[in-house]
Amino acid sequence: MQRARRLASIAVVASLGLAGLTACRSEPSVAAYVGNDTRITEKRVQEVWDDAFAALQKTNAEAEASAPPAALSITRSDVVRTLVSNNVLTEVAKRESVTAPTELPLGDYATQLRLPQDAEYVRLYAESDALIRALRTKVQAAAADVTDDDLREVFDVLIEAKEVPEGTTFEQFKTQLPAENLALVKTAAAVRKEVAETTDSMKITVNPRYQPLVIPVLEFQTQDGALKPLVNVPLGGSPESNLVTDVS
Numbered sequence: 001m002q003r004a005r006r007l008a009s010i011a012v013v014a015s016l017g018l019a020g021l022t023a024c025r026s027e028p029s030v031a032a033y034v035g036n037d038t039r040i041t042e043k044r045v046q047e048v049w050d051d052a053f054a055a056l057q058k059t060n061a062e063a064e065a066s067a068p069p070a071a072l073s074i075t076r077s078d079v080v081r082t083l084v085s086n087n088v089l090t091e092v093a094k095r096e097s098v099t100a101p102t103e104l105p106l107g108d109y110a111t112q113l114r115l116p117q118d119a120e121y122v123r124l125y126a127e128s129d130a131l132i133r134a135l136r137t138k139v140q141a142a143a144a145d146v147t148d149d150d151l152r153e154v155f156d157v158l159i160e161a162k163e164v165p166e167g168t169t170f171e172q173f174k175t176q177l178p179a180e181n182l183a184l185v186k187t188a189a190a191v192r193k194e195v196a197e198t199t200d201s202m203k204i205t206v207n208p209r210y211q212p213l214v215i216p217v218l219e220f221q222t223q224d225g226a227l228k229p230l231v232n233v234p235l236g237g238s239p240e241s242n243l244v245t246d247v248s
Contacts (some may be wrong), residue, residue, distance in 0.1 A: 025205045031080045032213075033205040034087045040080065042207075048079045048121050054120060055116040072122060072227070073114040081212045082124050088202070089131040092195050098138055100130035112227065132217070135194065136187045143190035145181055148174075150189045150231070157230050188218035188231040196233065 025033050031171030032040045053072055056187065104126040110117040113125060155173050155236040158164045164173060193216075206213050 010120045025203075028207070029208050031210060032084050033203065034084055035091070035204075038087055040083045040087070044083065045076055045079050048083070048124070049074070049076055052115055052119040052121045055119040059116045070114065077210050077213065079121065080206070081213055081215055082121065082128060083105040084204065084206075084213070085215055086124050088195070088204070089128050089135075091202070093131050093134065094192070096135065097139065098131065098134045099195070100127065100134050104130055114225070132191065135191050140187055140195055142187050146186045146189065150185055151177070151230075154185055154230055157228075161220075161228060163222065175182050184218060185231065192217045192231060192233050210228065 029042050030039050031042050031045050034040065052074060056070060056072055061068070069090070095114070104123075105118050106122055106126055109126045109129070110122045113122055115122050132235045151174055152170060155170050158173075159168075212234065214229060214234050216231065217233055218229075218231040219227045220230045224226055
């Protein structure tokens with residue numbers, strides 16, 4: 001199961017608690033509402049995306065002429081997801097008395113995200129990941145054993161992504177999954193539960209243009225180097241209960 005070894009520990013998390021629509025939470029200029037006080041506006045999303053694009057353009061311009069220009073690896077949905085996650089995880093960290101290191105290896109994150117280190121998106125992603133790592137450390141000792149449901153979720157995602165050899169059964173996958181990957185799934189499941197319990201009362205409303213917005217708790221690295229969601233926390237229940245009215 002060599003491919004399964006590429007599970008990545010970089011992850012971001014978001015809440016499950018979503019409130020019903022009200023008139024004041026349906027502005028098309030807002031990408032997402034987090035809690036009662038935070039609005040992630042379309043302008044803010046565009047700023048982060050434009051900043052990443054400009055940083056990449058500068059890097060391409062400074063590269064050797066023979067080198068093919070790098071393409072932007074993130075979408076506006078990625079930006080919304082990371083901004084929401086950053087807000088949510090900051091709140092979760094406060095409630096759980098968890099702190100992240102003050103010095104973050106932005107160069108490592110830039111490499112994994114395939115973006116220049118000075119892009120704001122890299123910092124936002126790194127901050128979220130640092131918090132999830134701190135939460136992962138906190139729950140590690142008390143985390144429940146991995147269940148078949150947890151492993152089935154991972155198996156189904158990897159099968160769909162063609163990261164598991166064709167014909168592999170779930171039972172074979174379970175027995176062949178390396179111990180370090182089992183540990184990743186174990187802590188991811190525990191963190192997902194912890195975050196969901198903490199954020200159950202939070203009001204998060206997402207603009208439909210970014211739905212479905214599934215936030216990964218654990219990601220894996222594909223053969224081409226991209227990070228893809230593996231263990232997910234969906235942002236909400238029925239579409240009718242969590243969407244901003246999109247009249248644009």
